[in-house]
Amino acid sequence: MRRNSEESAQRKRLAEVLGMAACPAPSPGLFRSIVDAAPAAPERPAWRQPRFAMALAAAMLVALATFSFWPGSGEPDSLAEGDEIAAVDLLAL
Secondary structure, X not given: OHHHHHHHHHHHHHHHHHXXXXXXXXXXXXXXXXXXXXXXXXXXXXXXXXXHHHHXXXXXXXXXXXXHOOOOOOOOOOOOHHHHHHHHHHHHO
């Protein structure tokens, strides 16, 4: 018991020396007025929103899938079989 009282007395003396006196808690009205007076945080631009990034990624995936499955022949200079027949029919006329 005596040790606790000595420790608390030392703490009080140290607090007085350091100037750590307890201050009263701010009133709710004061706290509210400080919060109301604080400037609002600026909003992020639309392109920095997570929804925009998700939409952009989805559009890129759709474009990739579309161009990778685009119908076409393996050889860019040759005509497809149906195109060859149509070309021969036009020459015959």
